[in-house]
């Protein structure tokens with residue numbers, strides 16, 4: 001891939017300040033973009049407004065800047081891009097891939113239990129398909145959310161698998177039956193908010209993102225995003241999912257389990273720690289973040305066999 005056509009991004013949700021785990025994803029996406037001689041963007045993913053913390057977006061941008069991670073274009077905020085998501089949703093509705101759903105959580109639970117359906121890996125119910133157009137749609141109820149069919153075609157038989165295969169640069173070949181493992185998933189929530197899956201797919205395409213580099217906890221979303229890209233006629237980027245940073249309790253470091261905000265008094269040490277998590281070899285001492293980053297780009301190129309502009 002030529003450097004001119006490489007665009008990477010870091011897409012934090014402003015639910016709190018950057019912590020050691022999110023710096024790993026930010027650094028990896030920045031290093032990979034620089035290693036390819038490409039562009040690096042920052043997108044603030046603030047669609048799940050109840051989870052957003054006021055001011056966290058600006059704090060994240062400041063923390064990135066303190067580490068020398070500066071985007072090549074002004075950041076974008078997803079909360080200002082609703083019209084773009086609406087346009088994509090309308091295309092999916094009119095092509096028969098998306099449909100309104102009138103089910104509450106309780107309805108889904110009851111229908112899934114009645115049909116003896118399993119829970120997905122994350123303990124969520126797989127949508128039992130009650131409001132699928134082929135099963136009579138809303139049955140006179142009001143639409144609450146909008147879902148995407150997890151099926152190989154809109155008129156596929158009810159239990160048809162939807163195998164999505166993809167190649168991860170670190171994890172290797174991956175596959176998932178989205179129909180069996182996830183089911184018809186939400187694009188616009190009952191509370192009117194845009195689902196992450198739709199916003200991320202629309203934005204990655206509109207921003208020309210060629211390479212998604214993000215934490216491994218998000219790898220499981222990739223098949224849903226590839227399905228959506230195909231339904232919208234959008235290209236599929238390359239993917240590299242980075243190792244997760246585990247806390248002392250062995251759990252993934254996250255804002256939810258109280259990961260400490262990144263200390264900014266020693267950005268070189270914070271970067272060095274993130275570099276270790278990414279498997280970079282120890283680098284010679286650096287006097288500034290910029291100096292550390294320059295050495296890390298070379299180490300990244302060697303680690304992933306990337307040549308500038310290739």
Ligand code: GLU
Nearest residue numbers: 011012013045200214218
């Ligand atoms: N906003 C998501 C998060 O902070 C990341 C989205 C992505 O990189 O695709 O977990």
